[in-house]
Amino acid sequence: MSRRLLSSLAVALLLPATALAEYEARAVIKALDRAVLSGELAARVERLPVRAGEAFAKGDPLVELDCALYKAQAEKVSAEVRAAKIKRDNARELRSFNSIGEVDVALAQSEYAQSLAELNIARLNTQRCTIKAPWDGRVVGVRVNAHENIRQQQELIEIVGDRQLEAEIVVPAGWLSWLETGQSLQLQVDGHDEAAVAQVSAIIPAIDAVSQTVLLRASLSQDTQLIPGMSATAVFNAPNAQ
Known part of the structure; x- marks a missing residue:
């Protein structure tokens, strides 16, 4: 067999793999x-x-934080609210008998309103003693230990939602001629046999000037067993793939 024939056969065998590779890109699974x-x-x-x-x-x-001090403050302010209400009601009654002026009634009403505002603040602080989950998910890491004293705005716990996942995919900018939102694709997760079905949800409107690539976001179904941080290969079926 001649060298020219062998070369032609080698090129023919390599062409299908090259064509498929043109529509594959790397992806990372992330949580919304x-x-x-x-x-x-x-x-x-x-x-x-x-x-x-x-x-x-x-x-x-x-x-859960120790809330004894904040609960005591809330009880104290609650007692002040009751006293201010009695004072306001008494001022209104005295005004009906022309025993005091409108200014005294207004001051009593203002004191009562201020006490109510302070009570709302105290109750809000007691609610902040328990940090609750904003959505379903899992704990990534805990950055504090029980019985430690913490300061305001100190980071305590990192959480991630495992229900709403998406894939971030970096593709060549030349693919924008046929890529569109709503387009289906498959994600072959590294180390997994089964591929997950995804759908292009957004195309970031900016091209990297150095690599000439663009970032895509693809949504996944909520019943997927994938975990944020997994890497995968995204396989697209372009209109001109045939």
């Missing part, structure tokens, strides 16, 4: 919901109901 929750109060950590890797539901307590 991910956050690091901080403490809004300076207090002592009383209890950590969940640990790293554990699951939780929306509304479950994630961090």
Whole structure:
């Protein structure tokens, strides 16, 4: 067999692989919901109901702080509200008998309104003593220990939602001639036999000037078993792939 014939056969065998590779790109699985929750109060950590890797539901307590001081403050302000209300009602009654003027009634009403505002603040602080989950998910890491004293805005726990996932895919800018939102694709996750079906949800309107690539976001179904951080190969069926 001549060298020219062998060369032609080699090129023919390589062409299908090259054509398929033109419509494959690397992807990373990410979660739409991910956050690091901080403490809004300076207090002592009383209890950590969940640990790293554990699951939780929306509304479950994630961090519980010692709230004795803030509850006592709320009770104190509540008593002040009751006293201010009595004073206001008494001022109104005295005004009906022309025993005091309108200014005295207005001052009593203002004192009562101020006490109510302080009570709302005190109750809000007691609610902040328990940090609850904003959505279903899992704990990525806990950055504090029980019985430690924390400061305001200190990072306490990192969580991630495992229900709403998406894939970020970097593709050549030349693919924009046939890519569009709503287009279906398959994600072959590294180390997994089964491919996940995804759909292009957004095309970032900016091309990297150096690599001439563009970023895509693809939505996944909620019943997927994928985990944020997984890498995958995205396979597109372009209109001109035939």
